[in-house]
Amino acid sequence: MKRFIIYSIISVGILAGSCTNWLDEENQTKYSAAYIYSTEEGLHLAVNALYALLRNYANDTENATIFAHERGTDLAVSNGGTGNFFGIYDPNNLRSSSSQVAHMWRTMYQIIGKANEIIAAGENLEQTDRLNTILSEARCFRAQAYFQLYRTYDRLWLNTSPTTWENVDSPKDYHVANNAEVFALIHDDLDFAITHLDWKSIEPGRFNRAAARHIKAKAALWQKDWDTVLEQVESITQSGGYQLIALDSIFNAADLNHDEALMVQQWSKNPGGNLSNETPRGNYFAAYFIGLYRTEIGGTAEFACSYENWGYTYGRVLPSPYLFSLYDQTKDNRFTQFYIHRYRNTTSNTIAYGSTQVAPGAYFPLYKNGNKNRNVYPGCTKHGDIWTRTPFETRSYKDYILYRLAETYIMGAEAALMKGDQSLAKEYYNKTWQRAGNTAFTGTLTIKDIIDEQARELAFEGDRWYFLKRLGILISQVTNYAGDPEIAASVAGRNNLPANPHFIRWPIPEAEVINMGAENFPQNPGYN
Numbered sequence: 001m002k003r004f005i006i007y008s009i010i011s012v013g014i015l016a017g018s019c020t021n022w023l024d025e026e027n028q029t030k031y032s033a034a035y036i037y038s039t040e041e042g043l044h045l046a047v048n049a050l051y052a053l054l055r056n057y058a059n060d061t062e063n064a065t066i067f068a069h070e071r072g073t074d075l076a077v078s079n080g081g082t083g084n085f086f087g088i089y090d091p092n093n094l095r096s097s098s099s100q101v102a103h104m105w106r107t108m109y110q111i112i113g114k115a116n117e118i119i120a121a122g123e124n125l126e127q128t129d130r131l132n133t134i135l136s137e138a139r140c141f142r143a144q145a146y147f148q149l150y151r152t153y154d155r156l157w158l159n160t161s162p163t164t165w166e167n168v169d170s171p172k173d174y175h176v177a178n179n180a181e182v183f184a185l186i187h188d189d190l191d192f193a194i195t196h197l198d199w200k201s202i203e204p205g206r207f208n209r210a211a212a213r214h215i216k217a218k219a220a221l222w223q224k225d226w227d228t229v230l231e232q233v234e235s236i237t238q239s240g241g242y243q244l245i246a247l248d249s250i251f252n253a254a255d256l257n258h259d260e261a262l263m264v265q266q267w268s269k270n271p272g273g274n275l276s277n278e279t280p281r282g283n284y285f286a287a288y289f290i291g292l293y294r295t296e297i298g299g300t301a302e303f304a305c306s307y308e309n310w311g312y313t314y315g316r317v318l319p320s321p322y323l324f325s326l327y328d329q330t331k332d333n334r335f336t337q338f339y340i341h342r343y344r345n346t347t348s349n350t351i352a353y354g355s356t357q358v359a360p361g362a363y364f365p366l367y368k369n370g371n372k373n374r375n376v377y378p379g380c381t382k383h384g385d386i387w388t389r390t391p392f393e394t395r396s397y398k399d400y401i402l403y404r405l406a407e408t409y410i411m412g413a414e415a416a417l418m419k420g421d422q423s424l425a426k427e428y429y430n431k432t433w434q435r436a437g438n439t440a441f442t443g444t445l446t447i448k449d450i451i452d453e454q455a456r457e458l459a460f461e462g463d464r465w466y467f468l469k470r471l472g473i474l475i476s477q478v479t480n481y482a483g484d485p486e487i488a489a490s491v492a493g494r495n496n497l498p499a500n501p502h503f504i505r506w507p508i509p510e511a512e513v514i515n516m517g518a519e520n521f522p523q524n525p526g527y528n
Contacts, residue, residue: 037121040131046118047137050111051205054141055265057107058400059283065100067288069152069465070317072497073474074481075455077318077490079292079374087317088492089478089503096507096527104152105509108145115142117162132196139189140197140207140215147219150182151466154505155524157516158182174516183223190216199241204257205266210236214262214403217411222470226415233412233428236262242405244435247337254387256399262408265400269388282388282395287314289460290379293343296364297351305391306346310384312394318377322481323459326452333437334456341378342366372486380460406432406457414450432457447471474504502526 036042058066064083071078071087078087083100085093095101118138125131142160149156158177161167193212201208217232236242245260256264267283292315298304305312319339327335342363345351351358354369364376388397409431416425425445433453434440441449454467468474478497483490497503507527 037117038124040125040128040134043118043122043125043131043134043138046114047134047141050114050138050141051266053107053111053114055267055283057103058265058285059281064284064288064316065103066462067317068100070460070462072478072482072493073464073468074477075320075323075459075464076482077320077374077377077484077487078482078493079315079318079377079487079490081314081316084316088483088490089496089500090492091496091500094500094503094507096510096513096523101506102509102511104506105149105512108149111145112142112159113163115139115145116160119160120162129196133198136193136196136212137207140193140212143186143189143193143212143219144215146182147186147215151222151469152506153508153524155508155521156182157521158185160185172516174520176521179223183219186219187216190219199239205264207263210239210242211263211403214408217408217415221411221414224418226419229411229415230419230424233408233415236405236408237412244405244409244431247333247436250404251338251382251384251401254385254398256401260405261401262403262405263401265402267388267397267399269397282397283400284314284395285383285400286310286385286389286396286398287312287394288316289318289383290340290381291315291318291343291377292375293364295375296343296353296358296373297345297347302392303347306344307386307391308346309343310340310379310381311386311389311391313379315375315377315379317380317460318374319380319459320481321484323455324378326456328438331437331439332456338380338382338459339378340381340384343376372484374484374487374490377484377487382460401461404461406435407461407463410450410454410457413445413453414447417445417447417450429453469504475501500526 036046064081068083068086070076071084072089076087078084084090085098086100115138119135119142122131122135122138146156146158155176157174158181159172190212193207194209194216197207197209197212199209213232213236217229220226220228220232241259242262243259245258249258250256250260269282290310290313292313293309294300294304294313324335324339329335344363345358345360348360350360353364356365358364364373366372366376368376383396383398383400385396385398389395409428413425413428416422416428422445426441429445429449430440436456451467451471451473455464458464465474468477475497479494482493482497485491502525505524507524508521513521513523
């Protein structure tokens, strides 16, 4: 399998500290700041470091920031553990001092800051095709980070200036950027990338033209710029480099660099995958979305885990009854391909299970002593990993798809619908709908159909919270459908979110408000 490996001993040096004092410290990497920011190859290394930083963000083991939004939607049964308060919108914990809030803000601005340095340095070099590719990747990182900040916090500080020894101590003009400024920068960065990147990168995992167009379409949806969305979707469709593949091939491998994936985050046990020169620690994606079945077999014991049950699990975020109700379970193959619905006793012993016994080879009933047992609750296997880890390992090194063609088509269906083009909307809608085994949709398409198909196809792929927020239905969907009524602890969000409508955006981190000055950049409404 071809891997995009970044040597973190370089990455750490590039990402550590400010430009002011970096040159005064002993350079362990053999790459000086002068080399990094004054040569084409140096800027290539600097961009590599951004890929490592983004993986490091996904490997946020203590805070589980990357899963926080997955918990708080209509599709999830949030099942305890770190960050559960985001799933149930707990007003006692969802506040500006939370570590998740700070971690996302800090990491995205760290990416932006380094991207600014790369982009500014590139202006002083001879313009070549390779340099433009490097700058395009940096600009994609910046656009992606600002888009993430905008969708999460609603308000952000827009900065495109690099930090240098000349300006590091200069006063900053902290103020909230307006929407026009934010989207102008995002589109400008992406347009540059679209012009200079190839449709597919030679090295898997790097930004390419398809990913840039996909992000541009996502951003245009927030602006209700349906024409731009359709332009990007059509361009990707006509590129000839991407196509939908069989359902059982999308997620069922360690290497996910296939024709449906527009951009894939590469993971590997090879040194250099994160911000460490040791073997990377991997991520917890595989363990978060599958039930805690092992508790019924033997807890943390190795024999309690099996490949058949998808290995070691934490069972933090599980599919809601509402999500399952959206599938025609007799036709839609996603219901079986994307989920595990029951767990087997894979030991040679009969296991006491409440008032009953589960024989070797038999499945654990969902109900235990008359109550639904969340330890054996169905799980989502999209991120499940039986390829890169032993059954009892906690961490995974399976690739993670950042953007895929199925989402591109669903965005196209929504944009066409909003323009009143039923024919085109159904053409895009039917691509994922029929691929799943359903009969072609021929009726009148509605926004409800788009909302439901987005859930059926893209559940637990990182976008549902933002999708509902963009449509203005996050509160109503959570109120009506979040959690499982038979698991009381999972439905607190149904009341907490309507009672705290400001939770549709995250608070600005407390430390950042202090640093910028509340008089310049006040806290988001509703938060202290």
